[in-house]
Structures are given as C-alpha cells and as structure tokens.
Amino acid sequence: MTSLSSASVSPPKVAWWKRLPVVHQLRQSVGLQRGMLIAGLIIVGVFLLVAAFAPWLAPYGYSQLKDADGNFGAQQPPGGDHILGTTVGGYDVLSRVIWGAQTALLVIVVAVVLSIFLGIALGVISGYIGGWLDRVLVVIADAVYAFPSLLLAIVAAIIISGGQSNLWSGIFSAAVSITVVFIPQYFRVIRAETVRIKSEAYVESAKVVGTSSVRIMSRHVLRNATRSLPLIFTLNASEAIFTLAALGFLGFGIEPTSAAEWGYDLNKSLSDVTSGIWWTSVFPGSAIVLVVLGMTLVGESLNDLADPRLRTRKRASGTPAPAAETTVVPGGSIESAADIAHLEGRP
C-alpha cells in the first residue's frame, strides 16, 4: 500500500506517512465518522498495549492459585487483594482478564495471517486461471461458506487438538479452526476482484508485452485486488475473538493452566450467575465486548470512508479534500450524493 510508484500519485504531493492506510482515512474523515474511528483506534491501542505488557500489568499469574498468604479462595467478591474478585476455580479475575488479552491477540494474528495468505493465494490463482479449477474451488468455497462457522470450527478443533490443549497447540488449533472458516471469505472477495481486474486494459497490455502469468498475478492483479483488505481484516479479527471465545465457552478451548481465555472463564461462570455471583462473568465478557467494539468501530469507519455514498464530507469548500485512493470518483470533493451517482454512471 505504501510503496505506490511515484507515477501513480497525482501532482499535489502528499507526505508519505499521510498516505498510510489508517492515517489517510483519519485525515479524510470528519464529524461522527472521525469520532468513531478515533474511539475505535484508542480501544484497539489499549488492547494491544495490555496484551503486550500483560506480565507487568497483571497482579498475579493466569494460573496462580495462591500467594504468600495462602490460597486465594474461590468466588471471593471484588475488593481487597483481588480488585475484581476470584473465580470458582480460585483464580484472580483481573489477572485472567489481562492475560486473556494476550491469548486473544496471538490467536487473531495467527488466524488472520494464515487465512489472508491462503485465501488470497487461492483467490488470485482461481480467478486468474479460471476453467475447471475455478469452478471446483468456487463450489467448495460456497459449500464451506454456507456452513455454520462455529460448527466448522468445532470440527476443526476436534481434529487438531482432540479437544484439549496447552498454550501453543491451543492457540494454534483455535487459529486454524478460525482460518478454515475465513479462507472462503477472503477467497470470494479476492476472486471476484481478480475476475474484474483480469479484463482491464493494463493486464491485457502486460500480456501483449509477454509478461509471465506469475508476474501479472503478483504485480498487476494482487496489488489492485487487495484494496478492500484492511476492512475485512478488522471484521475478521473480531470474528476470530468470537470464535475463540465460543470454542472456550463450549469447552473446546485452551486449558486454564496453559493460558487465560475469556470464553473458558465465561463457561465456568455459567453456574455462578444463577446464584447472583456477577463478577466472574461480567469482567471477561466486557473484555470481549470492548475489544470487538473497538475493532468494529475502526472497520465500520473504514468501510464508510471507502464507500462514496456513505462518506460524510467536509462542508467547507475552501480546500477540497484529497480523494481517497479507494474512491471511484476522480478527484476533488463532491457535495451531494446525487452528483456521485451521476459521475459513476450507476443506475
């Protein structure tokens, strides 16, 4: 994204850092959309910091049951040594919430990286080469896509870990289960883009010059087909958290002695709720909500900014805002939505 060749940049030169994906959208946004984007970025930032510095932030270890004063005790109400209380298993709630951020981040990173690589590679190849390979892959991807993703993740989790696991195999099996669900989504988006780009004039000219298929796919098609990825990334990162938590909630997650995982804690708190013990469920659950909220706010704002019909524009007509590279409208700012429909030639 950042390494656009200088030829493709329009004359008013913009500093390189202002063209970075998120920075660019931040500068482009106004009003409510800007507020949502900033709020989302702050929440995601805090999540990343907590995940990175968990060992220093958490008062106790994630599987610690006692300290110098003896056992923590089960289901202690918030206050005193344990600000957020202790769980039914005798763990410190605050520590498990903080350590849980680290587990969640690891799973997101592994899952999204794996599915982006596999999904994009399959999508570009399938869309560009076409023929029977394309048809088979599309039918399979559609079948998998129509499948309830949680059930698919459960099946994957059973296969990979047989149901129970330590830290790395747990993280890896959760991540792969999520990847299986995501590949068809990336595949479909990238394939559709590839099929469209394939018939563009610049791909034709590259073929005429005698460029190899691999080079066309990697340089011409891939670069242009991946514009919508930051958006899918944020949406899938939040889905990764859901899937991880859901697997944990159903008892197919990571063992409490290997890592802290919010879904597992919620599962164990199920019986607490009936007896009015709220702190074991409310805090890990809120952690999930906050992280997903942050990522969704960022994703939603990026989506709206990329869609010219939904983007709120600066009202001031003094300096026209630079158009997004994702915009279909050539140049400057346009005030009314009707103008855009006209420019795009859409019905």
Next chain:
Amino acid sequence: MTTTAPAAASASDAPHTPPSAGGASSSSKGKKAPNALGRYIIVRFLLIIPTVFILVSMVFLLMRVIGDPITAALGGRLTADQLAERIHQAGYDRPVFVQYFEYLGQVFTGNFGNSITDGRPIVEILATYGPATFELAFYALTVALVVGIPLGMLAAYFRDRWPDAFLRIIAILWYATPVFFAGLLLKLVFSVWLGWLPVAGRASTRVELNLSSMENGTGIYLLDAIRIGNSAAVVDVLQHAVLPGIALGLLTAGVFLRLVRTNVIGTLSMDYIDAARSRGVSEFRLVRHHAFKPALIPIITVIGLQIAVLLGGAVLTETTFEWKGLGFQLTQYLTARDFVAVQGIVALLAVIVALTNFVVDIIAALIDPRVRY
C-alpha cells in the same frame, strides 16, 4: 456450475447494485419469462446436491482423520481387547473409503447410524431435539426483524444526525456482544436480580411433562400448548422463550439495522427518488414507501445467510439457557466425545442450511426478476 458465482457475489456483501451479468442474461431470455423462472428453480435445486454432498463428505473425512469414534468415546474405560472387539463389530477397522461409501449409502437412505454413548439412532435424536432449535430460531428471527427493520429505517431517515449515531452505536454494541455473554447478562438482570423471568429451560417442570407426554405433539412447545388450549401453559412457554429469543435475536437485529440503513440510504440517492422528491413527496414517505421496497431484496438474501449464523448462535444460546435442543445436545455429545452423534447433528444442520438458502434464493427471484439467470 458457473451460475453460483453471481449468486454468491450478490449474497456476500449487501448488494447495493444487482449483479449486472444477471440483468443482462435475464433480459435476453425475457421473451420466455414463465419458463425462465422454472428453469432457475430447477438449476438452483440441483445445485443443492453438490453442496450437501461436499459438506457431508467433508464432515465424515475430517472426523475420521482423528481415528475411530469408539476409541475417542470409550478409550479410557475399556481394555485394549474390548476396544478392538467393539471396533471390529462396528466395522471401523476396514479401509476408510469403504466406510465412506457405506456411510454415503446410509445417509442417502436417511440412516445416520447410532450414537456411541447412549446407542440412540441419530435420526431419533434429530427428531426429538430439532423442533426445540427450530422454535428458538423462529423467536430469534422474529425479534431480529421486528427490532432491526424499523430501527434501520429510522436511522436512514435521521441520517448523520444524533438518532442515527445513537442507533449505529447500539447496533455495533449488539454485534460486539457474544450471544452467550448477552444471555448471561440478561439472566443475571431479569432472572436473578429482578426475578421477572425463569432462569433456564423451555418450560416449567410440570408444563414440560405435560407437553412432552402429549400424543402426536409437534415438539414445538408453543404450538403444542396452544393446541391443548391451556392458557397458563402458553404463558409459561412464552415466559421461558423471552430471554433466549432476545439474546439470539439482538445479534441478528444489529445486522438488519445496518443493512436496512445502508440500503435505504443507497436507494435514496437514485434518480426516481429525486423525481418523487421534486413532486413534493414527504421525506418520511420517501423512506417508508419509495426507498424501502428496493432495500428488501438484500434483506431477504441476508436472512438466508443469517440462518447459518442463527443455528451457530443457537448452539451457544441453548447451552447458556439449558434449552434442550440440537445445540444443547451437540455440546453434551462433544463433551462425551461421541463423534458419531456430533457428525450426524452437524450433517443435518448443514442440510437444513442448504435447503433454507435454496428457499430464500427462490423467494428473492420471485420478488426481483433481475436475480434470475
């Protein structure tokens, strides 16, 4: 085969513009319009077969990768000899592809085998617990549509003003809350703290006994209670349905809210809306009548996609509320490591999803002729 592509593309991301390829081909077949729909239905129906086939094969092969189901379920409890005997009896020591073709043949005749832990036929399990899941999904879909569509239109009407901002944040919050956490919170507030609604289950013990012992009952408690004509039972069943229905329904309501908002705003920028506006049609009427109907088609398509989400969510909601349906049962079998039962339930859910998607696509084609190809 290629016909899946445009349908897939139009279903995936809230289609603002109908696929142009579909429009072009349907206009070329425009002369024989009555046949076109019939042909579309047949082609679309035939497409279910490869989908279901792929899903059933995938589940079977994946589940067999980890070894035979008998060792998984009874591994620690029997001696090696007893295990080998049981495995031989069930035929799990034969080559995988022999088992695979046998399984396909059984599935074709509607036989999914018996569960390992309690020896019940999978078909019987599905018939017993399926209606409960269907009932829950129905409540949830009702909540989602009743809440999501009007709020989405409201958000579009107040576009970029504070009610819109408020509604969008609500929708994102609904989306960001996992169903099981939403369920826990609802339980905590309305059942434990306020004591207004029951904590768990599908009905009180007495009503449940009454309903489950009923002759030729549907298994859908609300219907059965109405058929008995016992108003206290109807109230009891509905009271138990409120919290699970809301927990699962709000998840989807947020999706509908955002979808309706985006699509109504999208259609509001079209020429015919400008024309109507210049004729002096009120802004509210524009949203309610002119822009809403075209926005309905993506909603119908998304309902189809949401069925998969609802069934996945039902597994979690049922576990949270001890709602004895397929999802609750699935969790029980998962914990018992009874993978034959898991395989049967998962395969059935896959077939249901494929069938609902078919019905939804047909409805979308009936409403909008451009969808056909």
